[in-house]
Amino acid sequence: MQRRPHSTQKKDGDVHDHEHEHGEHDHEHTHSHGLFSGHSHEDHTQEAEQLITALQRGDRGSRITIIGLLSNVGLTAVKGVAGWAMHSANAGHSLSDLLGDFVVLTCWRLSRKPTSERYPFGYAKWESVGTTTVSLLLIGGALGIGFHSYHLLLHALADAAATMPAGPMHTMLVNVTSVAPDVPEILVDDHSHGVDVNAAWFAALSIIAKEMLYRATKKVAVEENSSVLLANAVHHRSDVYGSAVALFAILGSWLWPALPLDPMGGLLVSVVILKQGFDLLLGSWNDLIDRGVSPTTRNSLRKTLEPLMVKSTPADSEIAALLDVKEIRARRAGSVMYVDLTAVVPGATTISGASSLEAKINETLKKAKKEVTDVRVRFEPEGQGRS
Template sequence: MTGSTTQTRDHIGHAHHHHHSHDTSYLISSNKKDAGVRITRIGLYVNLGMAIGKGFGGYVFNSQALIADAIHSLTDLVSDIMTLATVSWSLKPPSERFPSGYGKVESLGSLGVSGILLGGGLMMGWAALIALCQQFFPDFAEAAAHWGLLPHSHGHSHSHDDLGPNINAAWLAGGSILIKEWLYRATLKVANERKSSVLASNAYHHRVDSLTAFVALLMIAGSNVLNNASWLDPVGGLVISLMVVQAGWGNTKASLMELADVGVEDEMKGNVRRAATKALDGVSTGPAANHVEIRSIQGVKSGQNYLMDIELAVPGTWTVEQTRGIEDLVRERVGGKVRGVKRVRVRFISKSSEQPDFLDEFIRPDMSAKSSPEPEEEEHSHSHDHGHNHKTTNGNARKRK
């Protein structure tokens, strides 16, 4: 259970939130003979090669669209590298120092990566806007450069920048389309054979990368074929940078929400409720039959791990042994059937009580320690009669035992 299957909702438009939609099952698997593992690793290496190739080619051939597409290729690559770097931490069992596990390590890594992507997209968009401004509003660009708002342009001379991208940049964009389209079809073939939604999602990423490369190809070719259309290349860079910014912002927002312990989505709650209901339906005999009611479900996401809380209502006459048996049954079923769930905490209430939820576990403001004088009085009493209090405490402890 190394990933999440509930994050496909993030595939809205192009903002495919990379680190959330990636299941790491195939990426971290050591079974290199497996077709799914092999095609996933190939995709990782291809993203690395294409990001370097398109970035270098975009610089040499003076194509902002190609450079922006190279940054876009980095989105999946950096996400996968981050996953490999943090997954061993995020899946470690909880410890005394980290009682909720290490999942937030991945959330922190995701925040850093998405911040880099967001910054990179903004920088590319700014560069494209500068290029457009210098072409269409040269006087304004000169004035802005004078005040330090824009870099100095080269006047009205036809410099290397004014001539637009070299036509050879189109070969790199075209090659990117072919490679990504092949990866899309190869990954989708394995996904259909395995009926794997994870591989199908990865195939979708390859298709989107192919489409962004197609945008770059159109802009590069158009700026070379059409007369006085060198502005098309920065327009393509601006379009692709907006895609990167959209995805980067989506990832940043999701990471911040995870770190702030936002509640899990309704889809995950529904999955947990169905699994818990089936576990309780299995109790067909004995005193537990038809006596347990699921009152509330909540949880938080910690990296790839889901930490869930379930509130069950049972008859008030039940013993601790009876509730313990139900708790083990529900935990085993939910943990085994709902992918990504790493902790299930069960809370029992009486069926005769009202419909409470988990908010009643929080201490009311009027009962907080700051508003209560008792700790200070206890400390004052403790300082006057240390020996007596020490004996009394030990005596009470022995009675409780």
């Protein structure tokens, strides 16, 4: 016996299909719109008002992302002024962070749109798209830091070899730098002005601000079970690492000018950020290709339903007996999880009893795990699966 699962219900405020309709409604005419196009100025005004209202009413994901965005604007302005005064170019990294904030905010808002006729499973995978984009930004940033640090290290070794007396160390440095490509001048810091220790204050400011943003964003991400917000938190933490290396390099170069501390620290940070980026990319990619959840998660889902399992149905019960649960499958899409399973029930189970049991299974799973948004149940009479 198999019961067809309930279809996803359309919620208030759904986005209409906007396709040309025919048949008995031929006199009605609507226009097809893309996700980001085809709206009037009134539509954009209404969306802006809805966003502001959502922020005021406690849309925590949008709020923390906008706080991060405004913080990056402030850091970019401060570092820009400092860079102009102290011949530095550190503002570019904070400016690039703004792109990540806009990606996170857009994907977060889209993922929270209600289901519609065209998108009956909702927009949750926009979170996976956003996480993928942020992870690629992290990977690109890590490669940029590593490439820059590599060239700076070669430049420092070449300078050391030029001033070092003949000997085994001199020979080794000459051999290393001789086979390396020429260092582009644009990638080499201009130290003609010396190290301005005051730059350390701006690096320290960035560390404090970004660490606070990391902790606040991660807290919201965990509570909302949001992968894209977690990716943005990791993005903030990567900036903490970068600023810490900058602070260490500024102070180290001031105290020990001969040591290549900046490129060595940059190479270390690039490896750490690269690993974080690939970890995020792997998780979001698994969501996009509908990879199943881990065996641990499947076992957890089964344990959640064990209290419902009984040996037989009481005569006066309106709910069918749940004898066993098998063939549990689940997949993630952003912050939500879709589950389907097979419920083993007595052969004499009625449609009404099966329907009540299905509702109970839905209620139990969704109450225990808030990320579960849809549960599909297939009913199997007792003994049918035995060989």
